[in-house]
Amino acid sequence: MKESEYASQVKLETMTREFDDDGQPVFSPDGHHWAYRARRKKNKEVMLLDGKESAEFEAVTNPVFSPDSHHFAYRAKLKKNQEVILLDGKETTEFDAVTKPVFSPDSRRLAYFAKHEKKWHMILDGQEGLEIEKAGSYGPLFSPDGLHLEYLSLRMKFGFKPWEVSEIRDGKPSGLHHFENCRERSASLESPVFSPDGQKLAYVLWQGMRLGELPYEEAVKLRGFESVAAIPNQEPYADRCVVVDGQESKIYDGTLRIEVKFSPDSQHFAYAAHRHKNSTVVADGQEGKLYDNVIGGVFRDVAVGSDSPSHPFVYLAREGRKFYRVTQPLP
């Protein structure tokens, strides 16, 4: 198999074969409802919502509650490998494959990608829309105001050419970014997030350096790139590169999942990153002190003092045997 075909197949499998997830329970945002996947006899699966079983399917996954907690959707695999989204217990249109469903912030709309006759389309409120370039694309993403639907498409150019990411808003190109630091093969895109005001978009580019050396079947069995990175003795594991508002960061180690956080006023961003067996917090694109480990971090949304900025980024850091609470003020 050629490298390009291989990478493409791995990506499609990664997007569609997520039925072997951990299956941990999920709660609705209001905390009043809960759901989880359960396996029945003969390898059939059901989704339980507040303890009530769904019909049996070959597999079920990706349970999602709407933000107002009034609606519930999930993916199911039918016989003959067809897939379907169930919304409030009812089956929608069957497709060859579907991605994780996404509710709009006002809970009124539901979007996902679906494959039919080898083509991928955006499905919005049950209607087939824009044809999309699926390989390397991240699922649909609603803007915080719920008025726009965006998706990101990552193109890999083999050799020494950089990656490029297209931002598609409401079906029209809204941004195209070329990257210089993130330029290795076998790329993926994860964790896209809007700033609260919807003006900035952040995501993480991910490259698995040794993925191409694995047998194809083994790679897909490992649930995609992240698991591949976890294989021992595969140094260097993988790299991650953070993009905020179109600007790329340095390259960081892939051993730590990166989650970009925006301040409540959308003016600042920060994330924890790992490099050369050390961790640091990168705030507004600048690295802080290196520690042995940095654990998460939050923007405090209340003022901490009259002479301090109102949104410092606070995180836990370990250096040797000492744990610190680090408060990073932002200008």
Place this chain on the structure above:
Amino acid sequence: MSQQKRIFCLGLIAVVVWLMPVTSSTGASPQQAGAGEKNQPIALPAAKEELLTELPSTFDKVGDASWMFGNTGPDHYAYAAKRGKKWLMVVDGKEGPEFVEVDSPRFSADGQHFAYRAVSQKAESAGGLFIRWKMVVDGAEGPQFEELSLPVFNPDSQHLAYRGKRTPATEAREVLIFDGKE
């Protein structure tokens, strides 16, 4: 100065002039420049570092850690620590019971509750790996399982759920544990 020397000197000056903007303006390669290279980033104010705790000398190693930094009330922290061949969870400086392994520390959103996974038994034989898990919630140990999902608190911190798998006699059985009940 001979004609050849004059040409050499002029050439040398031209090369130096050609190189000067490159060395003075870049300073760092794209890999070194990082985010914000289009817009010069504003220097961050100095961070404030407060010592929360120090790993006692009786511990050999530290593992998974977690924190709960809220906007109100006190902050909480937890970490896994190894003493001899056993691991234990230390929550706000207080040691929990010893296990073979501990991982996945989780605070509820209000910081009032805390859960983590513990390996209570582990043995390797020709038949494979024998492993038994327990969920520890607010210090209380739950039932034993062969497999255990991560603990999940609901948003108002009032409930905890996780999934366990056990093989009673012939067939594997998965159960949901909701507030400690199967």
